[in-house]
Amino acid sequence: MRRALQISMVVTVCLVLAFSTVSLAASKTLTMYHAFTSNTLEALKNLIADFEQENPGIKVKPQYVGDALMQKLQAAVAAGDPPDLAWTHGGEYGEFAKAGAIYKMEDFIRRPDGLSNEELDDFFPVMKTYCEYNYDDQWWVLPVNATTITFVYNADMFAAAGMDPDNPGIETWEDFAIAAGKLSDPQKGIWGFHIPVFSGGMAGYFDWIFRPFIWAAGGKYISDDLQSVAFDSPEAKEAVKFFYDLMHEYKGGTITPADQAFAMGKVAITLDGPWSIPQFEKLRFPWRTMLYPVGPSGKRYHPSAGEPVTIFKDAKYPEEAWLFVKFWMRTDNMAKWAITSGYLPTRRSVLEDPIYAAHVEKTPGLEYFVKGLDYGTVSEYVPSWNKVIDTYAAAVELIMNNKVTLDKGIDDAAAKANEAIKRYWEDYPEEYEQVMSRLEARQE
Amino acid sequence: MEDSSGRRKRRFWSTKTEEIVTGYLCLLPTLLYAAVFLVFPVFFSLVLSFQRWPMFGPKKFVGWQNYQRILQDEVFWLSLRNALHYAVLYVPLSIILALAVAMLLNQPIRGVNLYRTGYFVPVVTSSVAVAVVWSFLFNTDYGLLNDFLTRLGGSRVGWLTNPDIAMYSVVIFSLWKGLGGNVVLYLAALQGVPGHLYEAAKIDGAGPWAQFRYITWPLVTPTTFFMFIMGIIGAIQVFEQIYIMTGGGPMRATYVVFMYMYDYAFRYNEMGYASAVGYLMAVIIFALTLINMRVSSKYVYYEQG
Incomplete structure (x- = not known):
């Protein structure tokens, strides 16, 4: 009796799950794996809300996978059921690029509804290096977050x-x-x-x-x-x-x-790094930032890092995923994203965005963190x-x-x-x- | 002998075998645990110590090469010397302090349980947490200790930043942290000393020092011996507090051998090499313990009985 009850419960749960998947599929839901927390999670929610408002019929379902991001992605790719999109730490996408499991962003970028050359040149130069695979001078992914010291x-x-x-x-x-x-x-x-x-x-x-x-x-x-x-x-x-x-x-x-x-x-x-700005704002004295000084070679360098977003080959809705990525890269959206998340924007023009400019005005030290990106470096x-x-x-x-x-x-x-x-x-x-x-x- | 109703059941096992099987089945969880987490790692790491195994690559047998490399590495000898330095400072001091405190706590004073608990609190607190707190106390520029010193007219001491002093600071912390555990052992030993011995000694005119020298000390020597052995073993393996407080610095003055092993295992990913360090340390500790046992027969008092 008890056993029958157990079995029937399991069956019910399975059915509910199966049907919910079906119903989700009907409204074109993009799944995105990420490991964002606190402010960045907030920024993601806002971004998705804006996107869904502008693109009725497409929903984005963020899925927090935390520290296990890579394992989860590897397992999902191996099972032939990856998310449509994923954020990865730094160059981790390289593994998927090598395995042919992700779209080369270049494929979308170069289409009429892609990004213009001016838009591509607007990214800080070091950002492109983060998005190449094997120094092939191609955009494999697009950078959503930047940081610098x-x-x-x-x-x-x-x-x-x-x-x-x-x-x-x-x-x-x-x-x-x-x-x-x-x-x-x-x-x-x-x-x-x-x-x-x-x-x-x-x-x-x-x-x-x-x-x-x-x-x-x-x-x-x-x-x-x-x-x-x-x-x-x-x-x-x-x-x-x-x-x-x-x-x-x-x-x-x-x-x-x-x-x-x-x-x-x-x-x-x-x-x-810019992540410490909230701590600096609590200091009892006024603080400023400046660039690293110029060395004997006549150049200056800053440590920096970038984090990209990726579209997977086996995605259910790659076209819609591209719409979302493109939406994310738009200057006004990236400005809002950067302000809420606390990361730096990956495009120079964000600095001229009125909302972001006002934000920089209010956060005096921020200016040189962003300017440092012009001298950003990839670790050796x-x-x-x-x-x-x-x-x-x-x-x-x-x-x-x-x-x-x-x-x-x-x-x-x-x-x-x-x-x-x-x-x-x-x-x-x-x-x-x-x-x-x-x-x-x-x-x- | 066949009987339709009460046919004699043929047992699969005899009663004795059954008892044995039941017994082992009951032991199984513990045996499995010991096999997986104790026996297996011991042998696995012994095999590893003769291999070259980058954690993310293939294993390769290299004979004694790891051991040779270790013995030729000056950083290993430095770290071993640091660990022995720590042991030589820590072990005797911890024993003397623990005996002194235990004798005080063995007096019939008011609130003795409160004191006993107080001394034991550091033992049960997380060593990482208290090590962080102590590194604040030790801070050269803003630490409480230097604040007292400068108020008293002294100068600042680089507790954790002066390479000649950092090891002493770590020892001070370890003494504070480990005292309670040793005090408990000594308290138990002291309470096992029969009161009539002291009475007889008093009648014979023995003062407090003589009582200590001829009754207390000999009767707690088994405990002292135990603490000495365990103390040496523990001190050579010191890791946590140093990892937190100094990170092995300044200038590797507190870089001890278990940090060396940790670095090779988890930062340089040379598992075979790290295992060899572990086995080398096991041999050194074993040798030290043997020497201790030999020497101890001269001073440890065992009651006949």
Whole structure:
């Protein structure tokens, strides 16, 4: 009896589910996988509401899959039942591009109802790099979110040091070092800048500052053939020398990790991303942002990242999915999206959108986060990354503390890191093949 | 012998076999657990330690290569030295402190249970949470400790940022965190010391020091021995608090051997190498324990009986 009841319940549930799927299908519902939370989720809801209002007959059903996004997508693709659309972290879509599981966005873009060349040029240049696969110069996906890191500073401390907080005139490395020296008062434990020399779990923070400086000096982490590190080149060493001088010559920085040092007014300049703006707005002092300074190579670079949206080959409604993506990319919609989500827009023209311009006006620091995107960079692909960055950061820490000379410290670290790279390529022959073929493609 | 109504059932198993089977069936969950989570990993990692296994690639047998690489790596020796440094500081101090506190808490004082609970609270709080709190206390520029020091006219100490001091700060934290556990063990031991011994000693004119030296100390030596062995084993494996408080820095001054193993396993994805570190550590710990047992026969008092 009980068993019969159980069975009948299961059957009912199945029937209900089956019919609901059928009825959903009748109204052209796009499914979209994502891992958005809080503000971004809010932004997505607004975007969908606007889209559905403008496109009656099409519904978008967002499906939160959280941390399991990739596993869920892989399983859905393998089962031949992917969502119509998905947002992915950074370059994760590459796997699906390789497997032929997604449409090349290019297919939609180049049609009469696609995007014009002006519209494509409107994306920040670095965004295209995030959307290529194998450096093929093609749009495989379109970027919905951008982020960047820039310098944030305490306006009161700048004024106290005799600098104009609204126009501190920090253009070059030297300007930066001089300013940092002026802002510091070592006796009181007050510093112009905190030089983050971390390895281990904090290595990412170290990378935010060292990568743009190594690049701005004309150097790189890794050699072009990906067989050895390049952080021992004279150019890359100049970046370390800069921070060494900042600390020892200009007395403008400390490497001591100090929690909350910026918030407590003990460090004048820090670096952070736009996601921290809500925290900065709670500070007790006025704050501003500025760009990374120009290095000896005459260039400046910012760390940045982009996140794309993808349309799947086995989508039920690829045409409608394209309508949605196009709607999302529209300047006015992206402005609203960026304001609510807190991410940066991926197109320059959003800055001229009246709503977004007003938003920037209200959020003073935001301006240079967005402008930093013009100097955005893609992280270098470094085999055995953790080992390489740990070795490098450990050496820089010793150098900063005068435990080893700059040349010896960096050269020893390079030898160790090269060993790790060699070992990595031996361990991952398949990845080696792939990367090498990609390299060739890039050179052609 | 055949009988239509009460045919003698032929048992599939004899009673004895049945009992054995039932017994093992009852044990099965625990045995399975032990097999899957204890025995299997032990052997699996032993095999791994002779292999080269990038976590996302194929396994390859490499003989003693992992062990050779470890022994040639100066960072390994540095991390081992740091772990031993920690053990040498932590273990004796934790034992002395625990005995002292346990003897105080063994007195008939008012509210003794409150004190006992108080000392035990750090043991049951999440070590990650309290390590974060302590790293605030230790903060060079804004920490409470340096605030006191400067108010008293001292200068700031780089508790976690000075490479010569960071390890001591970690030891201070660990002492605070682990004290309660050892105190409980000593309390139990102290309460097992028969009161008549003290009475007899008093009659013979023994003062408090003599009572401690000739009664309390010898009678708690089995506990001391136990704590010493466990303390050494635990101290060499120290990880959590260092991971949270210093991340192994500054300048690798607190980079201990289990962080080294963790980095190789989960950040560099060299599982074979990390397993070899684990086995090397097992051998070192085993050797240290053997030495301890040898030495202990000289001082541990076992009641005849």
